[in-house]
Amino acid sequence: MTQDSNDTGITAAALMNPNPKVLHPDDRIISAIELVMKHRYRRLPVVDDQHRFQGVFGVNCLLRLVLPKAVVMEDGLENIHFVRETLSDLRRRLKEVENEPIAICMHDEESRVSPDTPLLEALRMLYLTRASLPVVDPESGRLLGMISYFDVGEKILNAPL
Numbered sequence: 001m002t003q004d005s006n007d008t009g010i011t012a013a014a015l016m017n018p019n020p021k022v023l024h025p026d027d028r029i030i031s032a033i034e035l036v037m038k039h040r041y042r043r044l045p046v047v048d049d050q051h052r053f054q055g056v057f058g059v060n061c062l063l064r065l066v067l068p069k070a071v072v073m074e075d076g077l078e079n080i081h082f083v084r085e086t087l088s089d090l091r092r093r094l095k096e097v098e099n100e101p102i103a104i105c106m107h108d109e110e111s112r113v114s115p116d117t118p119l120l121e122a123l124r125m126l127y128l129t130r131a132s133l134p135v136v137d138p139e140s141g142r143l144l145g146m147i148s149y150f151d152v153g154e155k156i157l158n159a160p161l
Helices: 029-039 059-066 087-097 119-129 149-158
Strands: 043-047 053-058 133-136 143-147
Touching: 029 043, 029 059, 029 087, 043 143, 053 059, 053 133, 059 087, 119 133, 119 149, 143 149
Parallel strands: none
Antiparallel strands: 043 053, 133 143
């Protein structure tokens, strides 16, 4: 494998978007939905007032909020062919929670990298998470950026041969 001398030592910091859209734990579900729909994000980082990484808000939670509770609860229904719902039913469920804080959908993201994580390790983590990857300063806990498939794809496509 040949490597351009300028590419030696590439780390997560070189792959990340240093200015990602972020949410705060007290932001409302409706605000997160608007960002997700406008930009087609699968998940967004959540930070506190000091920009410390708190976790992620993901679209899977939005699905959990609109599905009937019997479908998503532990040991819930596995066969739902008999359940008849409309898009209006789903919208009503979403309307019930849209003013709740995103904290109800936030989860701590164990998959994260530091800015000095080597290129291949960062890409391996991105592959394993199947979604954008937070870059977090290990000392301060601050979110430094996010690495997405699009960021990586753009860098690869623009790399010299």
